[in-house]
Every structure is written in C-alpha cells, then in structure tokens.
Amino acid sequence: MASMLLAGGYRSFAAPAARALGITREVLNKHRNKHAAIWHCRSSYNSNTALAAETETSRIVAGNTTVASSSSSNRHSYRSQESTFPKYDRLLPCPSQKTTPRIEHLVVSKGGLVLEYICEALDLPPLFVADLIRFGAVYYALVCPQPPPTATEEEIRIFRRVTDPLVLRKRDSVKGKTLREAQKTFRVTNGDQFVEEGTYLRVHVHPKRFPRCYEIDWRSRIIAVEESYVVLDKPAGISVGGTTDNIEESCATFATRALGLTTPLMTTHQIDNCTEGCVVLAKTKEFCSIFHGKIRDKKVRKLYLALTASPLPTGIITHYMRPIRMAPRLISEVLWALNSIFTQSPVSLLSADFIKGWHRCQLEVIDCRKVPWPTTNIQDKYCVEDCGWPSQDYAYECTINLLTGKTHQIRAQFAACKAPLIGDSMYMAAAIAEMTNPGLNPFGKYNKDFSSECERETAVINWIAQYGKEPSVAIGLQAYQISWDDGEHSYKAGSPWWRCATA
Missing domain, CATH: 3.30.2350.10 (Pseudouridine synthase)
Known part of the structure; x- marks a missing residue:
C-alpha cells in the first residue's frame, strides 16, 4: 500500500490558477534508482529559490480532467503526460482563489526519486510537485512517526509493519539512530532526492499562500x-x-x-x-x-503602536500565558495589574499552583490617545475585518513598550483587558463573548472552582470555541520602533495603515 493517510481527509486536487514557470525535463527523466538509499538534506532556507520568469509556453495541455485508476495497468507515465492531467498554470504568481488545506501522509512502498513517487502516489502533475518542493511544502523522515488516535486499523498495520525492529535492522540509513532520531522530519529540497522503501513523506498539497x-x-x-x-x-x-x-x-x-x-x-x-x-x-x-x-x-527594545477598541490606562500590564504553543494563546485575566493605579504592589488573586508553569507576559502602555475609527475605505484597502465591535465611533492609539516577547502577547493581553485590537478577528471575538456572557472565560476574574478536572477541560474547550479565525491581512498593530545597544542602533517604521489618508 503506497499511501498512508494519518490525519485529515483526502480532498480532490484543485489546481491553482497562475502563469507558468519553466523547469528542465532533466530532473524528471533521471533514473529512478540513482545512488540508492543515500542522500543529503537540510531543513534551512533554500538559497536557490528565485522568482522564475513568467512564460505562456510551458502549460500542461488539458486532455483528461478525470483521475486515472491506480491499478498497475492504468498507471500514468509521468514523462509523457500532456494528455493525462487537467490544464493548470502552476503555483506562481499566487492564485486568486483560496484552496482548502490538504496534507497527505505517505509511507514509501518502493524506492525511487521523491518527485516521481509523489506524482504517482497522489496523482499530481510533476511540475506541480516540483513547485511544492520549491515552496518547502514536502518533508520526509527515515521512519514513519506514530499515527494519531484517529488512524484506521489499516494505517496502524502499515505503521507496525514498516517500524518493526526486524525491518528497521535491514535499513542501513537508520543504523546508529534512535527511533526518535529516525522519525525527525526534514524538508525535501530536491526532486532528485532518493527515498527508500519505508521512508515517510508529508506533502502539503495546498500550502498557505500570501x-x-x-x-x-x-x-x-x-x-x-x-x-x-x-x-x-x-x-x-x-x-x-x-x-x-x-x-x-x-x-x-x-x-x-x-x-x-x-x-x-x-x-x-x-x-x-x-x-x-x-x-x-x-x-x-x-x-x-x-x-x-x-x-x-534584553538589550533589544521594541516599541509598538496598537489601535484598540477601548482605552487603557498607562502603566505595566502583567498576565500569565498558558504554555501551549498553539493559537489562540490563553492567558489569566485575574493576574493583571496596571501599576499606575496601584499605590502598592497588587496582591495576586490566584494561588501560586494555578500559574505554575505558565509564562509571564509584561508590557508597558506608555500613552493612549483617542483617534477616529478607521473609515470603511481604509479598512477595505488593507483588508481589515469588521469583527462586530458594538461601538465604532472612536478608537484608541496606544504606544507600547514590549517587556517580554511571547507569541500573540499584545493581542491576547489587550483582549483580556477588554481593549482588543481593531481587525483582530481571533481575539476580539472572544472579548465580545466575555463581555456578553461574563464568567465564560475559565481563567477570568469570575473564575470558579470546578468540581472535576473534566468539568474544567470542558470549560476551556468552550472558551476556545469563542475565539475567531486568524486575520487574513492587517490588524491594528505596528512594530513601530526597534533599537539595541542603548539606542546606538535605532530604526522606525513608516506611518501605520490607520493613519493613511482616506482611500
């Protein structure tokens, strides 16, 4: 069995619309078994990546818009496939339409060139697969990783077969490596790379586009x-x-x-x-x-400008962020304090056990001033989303000194203070939900004691469901200034998008 779908469902191939890029036929025609079982790879940026010249001559001619049978008698010949695949124009420039995510997980059943193997296993044109490799959308590991809990019996059977110690013992490429080392993934950077039987491949068929x-x-x-x-x-x-x-x-x-x-x-x-x-x-x-x-x-100083839906007092804001590296980033609303409104250090409202292991997030609001809410024309020009904030007469521009640098820190902290950033479809949605239904946030100031860990987990899941999707383009946030070595090196950005003249 050539392919192993470890996560998500198979989605039909939707070819992106764009103009063609040139590629040599030499890559596609080299012998399949060249330099068996040994190759060099790297996970760093491919220095040979460059924007190729647009052409109108290397398009694949539409001859058959149906996917051929996977039986051996109907296998595609990928060296003469002009009448096999539907017409498409490659990955670059960026297609206008969006494609749904599609990730394929494969276990190689027969050694060969990685480009040819993916083409055959997934019924994809070689020029398209070559572009995926160029985009950095293809990864390999010497040994297949552990399947997720959703894996089928057949997928688990394949995993056990290809990771059997007796099988791995015969593979020179994994000798001297622990199983964990052999399961580490690396980016494929060359379509000529040889992949031996048992190798794991992950193909992002529809990469995220910009x-x-x-x-x-x-x-x-x-x-x-x-x-x-x-x-x-x-x-x-x-x-x-x-x-x-x-x-x-x-x-x-x-x-x-x-x-x-x-x-x-x-x-x-x-x-x-x-x-x-x-x-x-x-x-x-x-x-x-x-x-x-x-x-x-901490020798680098970063100042930000934030456009918020509500005002904030000046001073230092402190929260604690849950140490899980996935969006949305959840923080405790209870453990925050504005130094300027306290005459002495604020007393923690939560026990130390609650924040054990959580990351401290600190920023300083230097100033906050009232400004007009961005016009519809400006929001449309910069694809800023209307997230449904109830009042849109005025906004507030805050200057921020970022004291700690956690992912989504400013966005999460400001939303917890009921001052989400304009256009932030992920965190503003949760702020609105909490304002409408106080106590919805299990980590908020109305947090309650849960009767069981299961009840707490359910509350967290329900809270995460209140967050929206990640913004597609711009939000009200600019890295305004960066400096280091006590200001010896200091640089400022131009005017933020919300200060631009009406479009």
Missing part, C-alpha cells in the same frame, strides 16, 4: 541596509521568514530579491503575519547569533 507579496513595492519598504543586516518595514499579511509549507512567499525572500542579494536574508526575530513594522533580517549567520544574544540579554 498574495500580498506581489502587491508590495519591496524596495520602498527597506528602512536600512548595513554591512551585516537589513531593516525592513514589514507589510501586514505576509510572514517574516516563511511558514511550514511556504518559504517562497515571505518577507525574507522578497526583500532579498528587491536588494539584488545573492545570499538569502535570514530572520533574527518574528512578528505575526498580520502585524506590520520593523523587522531585522541578517545577512550573515554571525549576525543572527549576535542579535539572538542581544534579545536573550
């Missing part, structure tokens, strides 16, 4: 170019260094091209995709290491 990459004048977003780093005014709606399934459509990639650099820029820190503003990109690994050290030693 169409705004193609709308930005990237050269105008460069704030500074120094010997070892570049400072970028990151646009909202684009990842800094790429996602799990897409390293092509990222700020690092497009800034590299805009500057004509031969070596790819590297990320030194992250801000959310929906946040705009200052990002430092390294030209060298040495500077990456140096800058990481400065962040660790």
Whole structure:
C-alpha cells in the first residue's frame, strides 16, 4: 500500500490558477534508482529559490480532467503526460482563489526519486510537485512517526509493519539512530532526492499562500541596509521568514530579491503575519547569533503602536500565558495589574499552583490617545475585518513598550483587558463573548472552582470555541520602533495603515 493517510481527509486536487514557470525535463527523466538509499538534506532556507520568469509556453495541455485508476495497468507515465492531467498554470504568481488545506501522509512502498513517487502516489502533475518542493511544502523522515488516535486499523498495520525492529535492522540509513532520531522530519529540497522503501513523506498539497507579496513595492519598504543586516518595514499579511509549507512567499525572500542579494536574508526575530513594522533580517549567520544574544540579554527594545477598541490606562500590564504553543494563546485575566493605579504592589488573586508553569507576559502602555475609527475605505484597502465591535465611533492609539516577547502577547493581553485590537478577528471575538456572557472565560476574574478536572477541560474547550479565525491581512498593530545597544542602533517604521489618508 503506497499511501498512508494519518490525519485529515483526502480532498480532490484543485489546481491553482497562475502563469507558468519553466523547469528542465532533466530532473524528471533521471533514473529512478540513482545512488540508492543515500542522500543529503537540510531543513534551512533554500538559497536557490528565485522568482522564475513568467512564460505562456510551458502549460500542461488539458486532455483528461478525470483521475486515472491506480491499478498497475492504468498507471500514468509521468514523462509523457500532456494528455493525462487537467490544464493548470502552476503555483506562481499566487492564485486568486483560496484552496482548502490538504496534507497527505505517505509511507514509501518502493524506492525511487521523491518527485516521481509523489506524482504517482497522489496523482499530481510533476511540475506541480516540483513547485511544492520549491515552496518547502514536502518533508520526509527515515521512519514513519506514530499515527494519531484517529488512524484506521489499516494505517496502524502499515505503521507496525514498516517500524518493526526486524525491518528497521535491514535499513542501513537508520543504523546508529534512535527511533526518535529516525522519525525527525526534514524538508525535501530536491526532486532528485532518493527515498527508500519505508521512508515517510508529508506533502502539503495546498500550502498557505500570501498574495500580498506581489502587491508590495519591496524596495520602498527597506528602512536600512548595513554591512551585516537589513531593516525592513514589514507589510501586514505576509510572514517574516516563511511558514511550514511556504518559504517562497515571505518577507525574507522578497526583500532579498528587491536588494539584488545573492545570499538569502535570514530572520533574527518574528512578528505575526498580520502585524506590520520593523523587522531585522541578517545577512550573515554571525549576525543572527549576535542579535539572538542581544534579545536573550534584553538589550533589544521594541516599541509598538496598537489601535484598540477601548482605552487603557498607562502603566505595566502583567498576565500569565498558558504554555501551549498553539493559537489562540490563553492567558489569566485575574493576574493583571496596571501599576499606575496601584499605590502598592497588587496582591495576586490566584494561588501560586494555578500559574505554575505558565509564562509571564509584561508590557508597558506608555500613552493612549483617542483617534477616529478607521473609515470603511481604509479598512477595505488593507483588508481589515469588521469583527462586530458594538461601538465604532472612536478608537484608541496606544504606544507600547514590549517587556517580554511571547507569541500573540499584545493581542491576547489587550483582549483580556477588554481593549482588543481593531481587525483582530481571533481575539476580539472572544472579548465580545466575555463581555456578553461574563464568567465564560475559565481563567477570568469570575473564575470558579470546578468540581472535576473534566468539568474544567470542558470549560476551556468552550472558551476556545469563542475565539475567531486568524486575520487574513492587517490588524491594528505596528512594530513601530526597534533599537539595541542603548539606542546606538535605532530604526522606525513608516506611518501605520490607520493613519493613511482616506482611500
């Protein structure tokens, strides 16, 4: 059995619409069993990634829009498949339509080139699979990881067969490795990579896309170019260094091209995709290491501008965040304090056991001023979502000194203070739900004692259900200024989107 679906359901292939990219036939025609069982791979950014010239000549001709039978008598010939697959125009530029997520998990049943194997196992055109590899959307592991609880009996049977110690003992590639080491995944960077029988493959058939990459004048977003780093005014709606399934459509990639650099820029820190503003990109690994050290030693100062739905007093806000690395990030609403309104240190309202293991989040609200709510034209221009906040006459622009740097920290903390960021469809939805139904948040100030752990877990699940989806483009948040070495190096972003003139 060639494929093993470990998570999610199989979705029919929907080819993206875009113009074609060229690719040599040499990659597709090399011998299947070249250099058996040995290959080199890496999980870092592919330095050879570049935006190929658009052409109108390398399209696949539509000949048959149905998927052929998987029986051996009807296997596709992927070296002459012009009459086999439906017409499509490749992954780049970005398609206008959205595709639903689709991730395929495979266990290789017969050794061969990774590109050819995926084509045959998933009935996908080779040019499309080549683009997925270029996007960083294909991963492999020497040994299949443990199937999830939802796996079928057949999938579990395959897992047990390919991970049987007697089987693994015969594979030279796993000798000297623990099972955990052999199950570690790496990004596939070359379609010619050989995958032996028993190898695990994960294919993100529909990678997350960032169409705004193609709308930005990237050269105008460069704030500074120094010997070892570049400072970028990151646009909202684009990842800094790429996602799990897409390293092509990222700020690092497009800034590299805009500057004509031969070596790819590297990320030194992250801000959310929906946040705009200052990002430092390294030209060298040495500077990456140096800058990481400065962040660790708290020598990097980050100021943010936030556009909120309600005002906040100035002072330091402290919360504790649940140590689970998935969105939404849940925090305790009880453990927060505005220093400016206390004459002495506030007393914790929760026991120490409750926050044990949770991460402390601190930020300082330097100032907060009343401003007009962004016009409909401005919101439409920057794809800012109307999240249903009841009053939209005025907003509040806050200047923030970020004291700790946790994922979604500002967004989660402000929502907990009933001052969610404008356009933040994930956290504003929960803030509205809590205002409508006080006590819904099991970690809020109305938190109650639960009779059992099961009751608590149910309450947490119900609370998470109140959060919305991640914003698609922009929210009211800008990384306004970044500085280090006591201000010796200091950079500011341009005006945030909400200060722009009416579109």
